Amino acid sequence: MKILFSFVPNNEIQKDLIEQFPDASFSFRRLSEAGELVSEAEIFVTYGEDLTEENILGFHRLKWIMVVSAGLEKMPFEQIKERNILVTNARGIHAIPMSEFAFGFMLQYSKRFAEMHDQQKEQKWNRNLPLKELYNSTLLILGTGAIGTETARIAQAFGMKTEGVNSDGRAIEHFDQTYPIDRLNKPLPNADYILSFLPSTEETKHLLQSEHFHLMKESAVFINMGRGSLVSMEVLLNALRAKEIAYAMLDVMEEEPLPADHPLWNQANITITPHLSSISSEYIPRALTIFKRNLHAYLNGEDHFQNIIDLNRGY
Template sequence: MKVLFTFEITNDQKMRLENKFRDVTFQYNKKGDTTDVESVEILVTYSSEVDSSLLERAKKLKWIMTASAGVEKMPLLEIAERNITLTNVRGIHKTPMAESVLAHILALRRSLPSIYSSKESKEWSRPDDSTELMGSTALILGPGSIGSEIGRLLQAFGVKTIGCNRSGRISESMDKTIVFRDLMLELPKADYVISVLPSTPETRGLLTREHFSAMKETAVFMNFGRGDLFNETFLINALKNNEIGQAVLDVFEVEPLPLENELWTLENCVISPHVSGLSSKYVERALIIFEKNLELWIESNVNLENLINLFDGY
């Protein structure tokens, strides 16, 4: 059995794998290098590296472990037709992403941008717009592992949390859970509207112009899921017309965000270059999932953790 990594891991991590799985042959390529994919049964890579041409070359491929959470850009139907197993690293982003969301909220509510700016200009100026999280309400779109962790942290600050998903299934760290069709009822109550939704047929274009109009004029809208959740024109108009207070965006319809995109020019919009999930522990956590699944694969090839439904896309 041969396993190919198309991103670099540390020598200690290589040694651990090789000592634990002595009957497995491991090959470690640099990022994006799919040399020798023709001979591998298992491919450990990022989702952006897998396309139709790679699948055409990888005749022996049986399992793809993507070190990404999102798989929407992968050729899922072709993977299904080949009967290739696909797993991801769902869950490893929850800590850095939840901390990123909380950091942005605290920065805005405690006026940190103004404080930093005053320091740069050597101006002793006290902001007059600082407020508290205590007693506010957050509406979290996608209260899965990441959304629930965001909810847990916010509840510690006295924030009421409302989860929103397609099924209405009760989620951890949510005071209340609603379904997508009830969004319009809850949006006017939310001080923070936070999306960590994946890209699926049900979530693409989920938010409309009417949804932004229904938000509080002081609401902070945050998108840390996928950029196809809404048409960016709707958000730009809402920000320009002061229909909402602020936006914090980590994902976009087109990435990198084009220089001509009007979002760059809006003072009430924070641009984050898709970095909320970054962490020095990223690969370490991904390998924990991979090792568990490799043990299962060797034993029976069934019941793998984070198995992707190739037709639902998650």
């Protein structure tokens, strides 16, 4: 059985795969350089951004695609469905790095580290910076999956109040309260931090409109770590300019990479990071732990795979 990776894990990881699965034949090659390996591959392991409606035609024997990320919006789902190809992803492995990043964002804001960094460069000792506490503030998390739940758990350790929004408002551990997405207006006026981990779907596209920012506290901080399609840059910029909220922190944008001349760069009261909240040295080891578990199941002819993607929902 031939397995094609379109990225190259380090030697230790390659060796571990080959030793654990002696009957499989592994190739590690960029898709553009994979040649014959494409048509022979039964299993394809990818970050998910290189597969297109065109090049999937070359995968004659493909049975299973393992996407070692969580975002799947670029996948050619129609053909995958038609050909009944199994898709799994690495959902869940982002919980640790992304929840940590979320607290980095919130503490960056509340403890004013960016201003202190600028002061240090100017060799300026200024103690006149009123710092805030996370303690007792309200964190509203849009998306109560693995990342949102892990973030809520740590938020409770910080003494924050945790509220969540999901599709149907079902209760989730570590959330003091949850709301269905169609009642999003209810928790918005009480939140100090509004933090989105929502994926890109038909339902989440431009979900946040001007009316939502209008409902938020003037002191609220909006954080987007899910997908940029959640809010149009125009709506967000207008909310910031009208001072409807105090600050925005974005790890994701509608347009990535953000073009050098985009007005977002120069907007006051915004922190922009280049979509790297999930980056971690543990990323590939964790993703391959899921892959290896599924590969054992696949080789044994079992069908209980971890993280199967519902091709109709797209996540």
